[in-house]
Each structure stands twice: as structure tokens, then as C-alpha cells.
Amino acid sequence: MCGRYTSTRSPEDLTRLFQVTDWLPAETLAPSWNVAPTDEVYVVLERAGRDDDEVRRELRALRWGLVPSWAKDPKVGSRMINARVETVHEKPAYRRAFAKHRCLLPADGFYEWEQVKDEATGRTRKQPYFIHPSDDQVMAMAGLYAYWRNPDVKGDDDPEAWLTTCTIITTEATDEAGRVHTRMPLALSRDHYDAWLDPHHHDTDDLRALLTRPADGRLTTRPVSTAVNNVRNNGAHLLDAATP
Numbered sequence: 001m002c003g004r005y006t007s008t009r010s011p012e013d014l015t016r017l018f019q020v021t022d023w024l025p026a027e028t029l030a031p032s033w034n035v036a037p038t039d040e041v042y043v044v045l046e047r048a049g050r051d052d053d054e055v056r057r058e059l060r061a062l063r064w065g066l067v068p069s070w071a072k073d074p075k076v077g078s079r080m081i082n083a084r085v086e087t088v089h090e091k092p093a094y095r096r097a098f099a100k101h102r103c104l105l106p107a108d109g110f111y112e113w114e115q116v117k118d119e120a121t122g123r124t125r126k127q128p129y130f131i132h133p134s135d136d137q138v139m140a141m142a143g144l145y146a147y148w149r150n151p152d153v154k155g156d157d158d159p160e161a162w163l164t165t166c167t168i169i170t171t172e173a174t175d176e177a178g179r180v181h182t183r184m185p186l187a188l189s190r191d192h193y194d195a196w197l198d199p200h201h202h203d204t205d206d207l208r209a210l211l212t213r214p215a216d217g218r219l220t221t222r223p224v225s226t227a228v229n230n231v232r233n234n235g236a237h238l239l240d241a242a243t244p
Helices: 011-017 074-079 095-100 175-179 190-197 204-210
Strands: 005-007 032-035 040-048 055-064 082-084 102-107 109-117 124-133 139-149 162-172 183-185 219-223
Touching: 005 102, 011 040, 011 055, 040 139, 040 190, 074 162, 095 102, 095 139, 095 204, 102 162, 102 190, 109 183, 139 183, 139 190, 175 219, 190 204
Parallel strands: 055 162, 082 162
Antiparallel strands: 005 032, 005 109, 040 055, 040 102, 102 139, 109 124, 124 219, 139 162, 162 183
8 A cells, every 4th residue: 555655846846747737826735754644735637628628737735535526424535545456447436536537646755664573572563664766756656536525515616615635546566665565556657647647538448558567676665764653753854764
């Protein structure tokens, strides 16, 4: 799974890297070295205009943890932070979003935990690792987003009427990540961005073909401090190498 990651690039950098056309400065997020579920996160998505011809690529701040449109309670989103690539196209919670509402979540890297035995005490503990591209380029994690209508708010034009959320698609772990955990976020290659984001692209088989496992040799891993275990901790020091 992917339950924590880092996102420290500025919106200016992200609009350039992803060729974004629309971005609202009011949605600027602070850099985070400990992004956690239910946090607001940067998402790149495309939406068609009213005439369905003009497509705009947007950088948005959405809540991490997908709430399907039919959900009775938005709290369900805290349990839907990841969608498995093997079944995302057919699961009721994700299949509509897979067909119509796809996105990318920019990240510097992500954290995973390995169960290790403390030789001194004999107890098992979780050792966190930071996993990131070996060339330090941005990761474009494949994701989905959804709109949820708050039934307690009357007017559709009220900002409180709508909650927009997202989830990260995961795949079988490869490379260095596979030595730590069996799953990892599925990062798309740059040549697949356009097809994945295209709001007019609905062919399930074609879309699934874009979600291929990354090749080996692209990720590197290092153990970091257990300080990252606490979601209240944040800062670049969380990425400092530690002795496992």
C-alpha cells in the first residue's frame, strides 16, 4: 500500500512539469515531508469545458481518501486511500472514477515499513524506509478522484456542498521497494500522462494498458528515523538516513 509520502515541490514547479494551464493560488499547499491520509494533496487532472471541446489541465488541492458519490458518510474516505491496479476497473467504489475521473498525484517519494526484529530485546518493530526515484525526478502516481455531494447543504453553488477526494493506485512492488513491502504506488511514465488524463478516453482496456509495472533500477531506498511514524512530525529531517 501507500500510506505516507512526501510532496515538497512548489505549485509553480508542478505547473511547469505537468504543463498545467489552470491553478488557483488560493489552493497553495505547504511543502510536506509526511503526507498522510485525509490531508489535502496536489492532484493534476483534466476537465472538459461546457462545449466539451476545450480541455483544461488543472492543478488542484484535493483530500486524500476517495469518497464515492454514493457514499452515505464521507468518513469512508479514510479507508479508501489506495486502489489495487488488478481490480480498480471493476470495484464498485472505483470503476466510475476509473472511466471518467483519472488524475496524477505528484510526489518526491514514499514511505514503507518493514518488520524487523530487535536483537537486543527480541521484539519486532516497524522500520520506516524512504523510497524515491534514483534520479530524484518527480513521481507521477496514478490516481482517481470523485465528487461527493453533501446532502446537508442546500445550494449546489455553496462551496460546502461538494467534497472532492482522491486515491492512489497501487501495484506489485518491484526494484528496491519490493525488498521492503509487497505493494507500492504505480507511477506513470511521462509519455502516458496525456492518455491517462484525457477526459474523453473511456476505453477500459486501453486505460489498463497504461498501468504497467515500472522497470527495475529506477527506485532507491534508505532507512529513516521512526519519527515519520507520527503524522504530527514534519520537516526535511525525516528524510535523513538512519541506522536500521
